[in-house]
Amino acid sequence: MGNDAEERLAGALPIPETEGREASAAMTEHTASKQSCRCRVCGSGPLSRWVHLPAMPLTEELRPLDDRSAPFLADIDVYVCADCGVSQTVGERDLSPYYVDYGYTVGQSPFAARFMQRLADTVRDRYGLQPGFTVIEIGSGDGAQLECFRRAGADVYGVEPSSELCRASRQRGVPVMEALFEPETAALLPEPFRPADVLLMTYTFDHLPDPAGTLAAARDVLHPGKGLLVLEVHDLARIVERREYCLFEHEHYTYWTARTLGEALGRSGFRLLTTDLLPENERRGNSLLIAAAPTDAAHSPDRLLLVDEEAQIDYDEFQRELDSGIAALDAFVEREAAAGRRIAGYGGGGRGVMTMAAMASSWRLAYVCDANTGLHGRRAPKSGVPVADISRLAQQPVDTLIVFSYGYMDEIREAVMKLPGAPNRIVSMLDILK
Numbered sequence: 001m002g003n004d005a006e007e008r009l010a011g012a013l014p015i016p017e018t019e020g021r022e023a024s025a026a027m028t029e030h031t032a033s034k035q036s037c038r039c040r041v042c043g044s045g046p047l048s049r050w051v052h053l054p055a056m057p058l059t060e061e062l063r064p065l066d067d068r069s070a071p072f073l074a075d076i077d078v079y080v081c082a083d084c085g086v087s088q089t090v091g092e093r094d095l096s097p098y099y100v101d102y103g104y105t106v107g108q109s110p111f112a113a114r115f116m117q118r119l120a121d122t123v124r125d126r127y128g129l130q131p132g133f134t135v136i137e138i139g140s141g142d143g144a145q146l147e148c149f150r151r152a153g154a155d156v157y158g159v160e161p162s163s164e165l166c167r168a169s170r171q172r173g174v175p176v177m178e179a180l181f182e183p184e185t186a187a188l189l190p191e192p193f194r195p196a197d198v199l200l201m202t203y204t205f206d207h208l209p210d211p212a213g214t215l216a217a218a219r220d221v222l223h224p225g226k227g228l229l230v231l232e233v234h235d236l237a238r239i240v241e242r243r244e245y246c247l248f249e250h251e252h253y254t255y256w257t258a259r260t261l262g263e264a265l266g267r268s269g270f271r272l273l274t275t276d277l278l279p280e281n282e283r284r285g286n287s288l289l290i291a292a293a294p295t296d297a298a299h300s301p302d303r304l305l306l307v308d309e310e311a312q313i314d315y316d317e318f319q320r321e322l323d324s325g326i327a328a329l330d331a332f333v334e335r336e337a338a339a340g341r342r343i344a345g346y347g348g349g350g351r352g353v354m355t356m357a358a359m360a361s362s363w364r365l366a367y368v369c370d371a372n373t374g375l376h377g378r379r380a381p382k383s384g385v386p387v388a389d390i391s392r393l394a395q396q397p398v399d400t401l402i403v404f405s406y407g408y409m410d411e412i413r414e415a416v417m418k419l420p421g422a423p424n425r426i427v428s429m430l431d432i433l434k
């Protein structure tokens with residue numbers, strides 16, 4: 001399903017050439033010494049650590065089966081700022097040497113395609129945008145989302161650092177600049193898009209190391225009187241509620257709730273308009289999807305702004321819950337194995353990779369299925385579980401299937417149940433984690 005194609009890399013500086021568990025120890029020391037760092041969002045602090053996941057891989061470093069080189073592994077440590085409340089990592093590192101190129105196919109999922117068109121139509125209709133409105137997307141990928149906006153009547157332009165994805169975007173006729181979005185990038189945008197009516201970042205904003213700088217650049221790009229900023233990030237309140245530890249990734253610099261995002265927008269000259277752009281059943285798994293506008297723009301915020309989920313996070317208690325979630329997954333797999341049942345997974349994207357990496361029992365999974373053909377014949381980093389086409393379930397049947405990409409549960413269940421020898425039991429990892 002490639003549901004984590006959105007989990008793309010956005011940044012930055014060299015790290016030491018260490019590998020495997022040694023890298024883990026080195027990184028722990030590195031981050032601990034940075035504990036007194038200033039907050040990357042508000043510049044204040046102090047920061048205190050509340051999430052620790054030891055020796056975790058990169059979500060996309062899936063290597064061919066015969067490639068035995070050690071994957072990048074480092075601890076994931078997440079800190080919360082006592083001043084602004086934003087959760088974040090400290091330091092910056094360039095992870096790009098570890099990245100393996102493969103084709104992204106997120107647009108092939110009917111659910112994802114429906115979401116993208118609904119987002120485009122809703123932004124146009126809700127904010128009264130007229131034909132020919134201009135849309136810029138930062139991290140525009142293969143251009144699938146911008147194509148939906150064009151279908152909705154917009155003139156579109158993308159900014160995307162991956163040359164492979166830029167090529168795919170141009171093939172579908174969506175113009176794109178091959179670049180990371182930095183404050184200087186704003187001035188390089190073509191004339192008709194300065195200013196722009198809509199600036200869109202879906203699962204990109206939390207991959208950028210300097211959120212305040214990004215928001216300042218967004219203000220420069222947007223029309224001051226009618227501009228709209230549309231952001232989609234993972235919802236930290238939901239991550240915590242569901243114990244969805246797989247969404248803590250090296251690729252994420254920041255983690256947001258509706259409240260902390262609304263406040264950061266306020267500090268950067270934006271006003272939060274809505275956290276309710278699309279109903280939850282039409283959004284992607286664990287999505288915080290918001291619209292904001294420059295403070296003086298003519299858009300009105302929702303009468304009822306839902307931003308109080310923050311109260312749900314118990315920073316002192318979460319590590320214990322996280323550990324017991326992982327233990328529950330391991331206990332489930334061991335129980336199945338002890339009963340003589342064969343087990344496989346579904347979802348070779350970020351969720352599957354990170355969930356399996358933290359489990360002690362993932363070696364018991366025969367394989368993990370994924371619809372993304374670019375992942376087939378590759379191995380998930382650290383867990384070593386091979387990724388296979390869904391047809392493997394017919395060739396090498398299993399009794400139990402654990403679905404990591406649970407956001408596509410209905411589609412997956414439908415596809416799997418059609419197969420001869422389909423598993424007796426298909427279970428969402430969320431149901432085991434709780």
Ligand SMILES: [Zn+2]
Pocket residue numbers: 039040041042043044045081082083084085086
């Ligand atoms: Zn802060």
